[in-house]
Amino acid sequence: MTTSPVAEDREVFRASFERFAARRADPDAPWLARLRTAAMARFVEKGFPTTREEAWRKTSVARIARTAFKPAEGGVSGAEALAGLGLTGFHGPQIVFVNGRWSAELSTPGAALPGLEVRSLREVLARQPQRLEPLLNRVAGESGNVFADLNTAFVEDGAVVFVAPGAVLEEPVHLVYLSVTPEREPTVSFPRTVIVAGRGSEARLVESYGGKGGAVYLTNAVTEVVVEDGASLDHYKLQRESESAFHVATLAVRQERNARFTDHAISLGAALARNDIGVLFGGEGGEGTLLGLFLGDGERHLDTHTRIDHAVPHCASRELYKGILDGSARGVFDGLIVVRPGAQKTDAWQTNKNLLLSRQALVDSTPRLEILADDVKCKHGSTTGQLDPAALFYLRSRGIAEAAARALLTYAFASDLVQRIRVEPLRRAVEAYLQSRLPSALEIKEAFA
């Protein structure tokens, strides 16, 4: 038995894991039990990352490691937290999870979408575990991320989404993960999402994360996506956790031949948030796009690490991340593009732009290219700055008040990413959020292009 402080941090989860394993009424399928145990063993071995590790150099998770989280419990209503997300007007299925458990009360089937199968992970694991055996942790397992391991160890519920080959979904699928925690009792949930976009299918899917204000909780989420040959998937994630929450999420994507995948990551909430996004091109002709917008104020710390792996030739990746930081907020963007040997005709383009609205706000931007093939087109760039004084003066010289001009320019900075949101309820919610956060927003509401 170890006695070092780090080991004690792990001990909380290890002990919790033993209780978790013991209370499972139906024994897990052997492959699942092995998967869990192995993941827990990796966590116990590695422990929480420290800032000595390259991938966590700019983000300390000491606050997470120090907190004695308890597993979030069921049987609470998430209605208030759901309303807090500000997302209304979805016509497709909306599947809501509260503290990691499917909520029959809040979920709505929505319009029937032929070719779509959305089920709770718990149910599929109980009744047809063999369907998940070739999927679960097969994409995320390679990430080497200890938080993903922790999620796998405790994997129990979440959403499984199958889009049938050739299906074209008219409406977006909406998955909502809410945390409702008691006062002064930190809790943790482990949402897991598995998405398979079948061959030649077309779909849009939104994951939203939120929680009831005030409470400390950790959302440790993992989403695994397989985009099969010729399929097209638009994936959105709205992170609007409560202001004192921790949000650590892994998105792992594998794109097969000629598959198209776009991720829109919109990070608005949480005290500390970390997104690890990995896209692997497993077949030629793939097109991957990673878009992200993060807005931080106060003491928020928002970190995104992306990794695009051009493992095969003839794939194109596009990446645009924008950060807006105010107060003493800190943003981290680390984007790695790997072009493996032989991945000729790779076309990769990556940009990170950040806007600092205060002197104390800070962004660390690290675009990285690792090119091991010789016939490729790769470009990356990063800019961080303040509002353009010339533009500010131009607006003021037309009679627009300084505060309104600042708000207008800040909004404009984000607007290309907002306009690319092809799910209307989500776009409206993000617009409304931006307007509520910008001073004098009401005055200029109509000026938003």
Next chain:
Amino acid sequence: MLEIKNLHAKVGDREILRGLDLSVGAGEVHAIMGPNGSGKSTLAHVLAGRPGYTVTVGSVLYKGKDLLALSPEDRAREGVFLAFQYPVEIPGVSNAYFLKAALNAIRKHRGLPELDAMDFLALVKEKAGVVEMDDALVKRPVNEGFSGGEKKRNEIFQMSVLEPTLAVLDETDSGLDIDALRIVANGVNQLRHPERSMLVVTHYQRLLNYIVPDFVHVLVEGRIVASGGKEMALRLEEKGYSWLEKEPAPASAGRP
């Protein structure tokens, strides 16, 4: 309308305006000419209140008020308009909505009701016609991807919507071909009004063939060294500025 007295102004640490006097009456069009670096654009920006342009000595009265005490937005609301030499591109903000926000800020300041979307669109359609501006440009983000001529037309379009009482045109002719120049000048001429004064800053006499000024002033090294009628512009075109640079500046120049 505008009374500038002994104006000294710095841009950063450099003194550009060195005792400029100028008086502009209601409805008058004054041309400010001068060689490069003489302070023409500095004057235009000082009048509009650009941060970083510091007035060290002197006064500017506009409609009897201390113009220099006002913020840039309050100057605009009081009727001052600067047509920029280099209009700024603002991606993400639509031209039309930006202009609506500006117009309504000005109307509110003047105690007028704000225009609703319908009335505003009707107004925009009418005014865009004046400078032959394409509807598509009105809806596009402010100046983004506009050609040089389109940017200048957009300035005059904005001016016609905002209806200022003092319009300062900073090198509006620069970079325009003759057709664009004619369109822009035509737009400006349609805005001439007994209650609207204009200060036309230009390096070349060419623009003044189309916008015929009431007075022409020559600015050299931050001071007005000569003033005259419209014929003075022709003389400058013929002889250049050098004959003026050699003469000592008169003690006081301004409205003749």
